[in-house]
Amino acid sequence: MTVIVRDLxxxxxxxxxxxxxxxxxxxxxxxxxxxxxxxxxAHTHPDARFRSLVAEEDGEVIGTAQVQLAHDSPEPGQGLLNIYVRPDRTRRGAGGLLVRTAEEHLAEHGATKLFAWVLDEPANRDFAERHGYRAGRSAHFLRLDLAEGTLPPLQSPPPGVELRSAADVADDPRPLFELDAETTRDEPSDVDTEFTEYETWIEESWKHPLLDRELTTIAFVEGRPAAFSVAFTDPATGRYATAMTGTARAFRGRGLAKLAKNASLHRARAAGLTEALTGNDVGNGPMLAINKWFGYEICATEVRYVRELG
Structure with a gap:
């Protein structure tokens, strides 16, 4: 049996x-x-040097990697690699080959500090540590049964607040870009992110094939976008995922993100979607509390591992 690594x-x-x-x-x-x-x-910014890799064993794809520079971080030299092997095809050398190929690519393009998400399971953590990575922060995956679960009742927006979908701002999504940029900067993370290029955001985010503009919900306060919940959907499987939920700094503490996400979840269930997924950094107490209120339950945890090169 021979394992090779190549580009997707x-x-x-x-x-x-x-x-x-x-x-x-x-x-x-x-x-x-x-x-x-x-x-x-096709659409990740060229400065990210993005690659998707596969590990192939005798013609069968058994492992994958997505590799890129954190080009939108104010701190240069940071690389991201996420390696996943089929659970029934581990211990065949695929993971190690993917890590080596990814590291060589990132180092070639100036990365000196590498970050990788690893499922919080003994075999996965041992693999990361054997390759020189050390554990950092953690994040939870959460799941909500939309078909059988009970959502909190819909709430009417308070005076001066209006809920709209992303489809309502399709003619000019720039205010949504600005809200996304502000809230992303405040997300707990090892790698700071700054959205500064509107056209890049349009290509990478606004045109993303999973983005559901009808279910993505924005809370406007006196005409200004104040909070939002971004919905990704895969109608073929009935699955819904929250890609981002946040509130502009000037409007925090008013329950606007909860209001927007609740409306989105109710409309997702009405549209026939049956499962809702999301993820939160363990340090993001406010969002974890909101998701608990909705009825989400933790279904897995991942750990951010880091390695400094040379």
């Missing part, structure tokens, strides 16, 4: 579907679709 072939639909299948088997708490995987390859 985006024009080969079977190859992309195999990539998505491995990701889903290894990490079922995130939406993985072929169209989303191809979109990332």
């Amino acid at each position: 072939r985006p024009a080969d639909r079977t190859d992309v579907e195999d990539f998505a299948r491995v990701r889903h088997l290894a990490l079922p708490y995130i939406l993985w679709t072929p169209d989303a995987i191809v979109h990332s390859l």
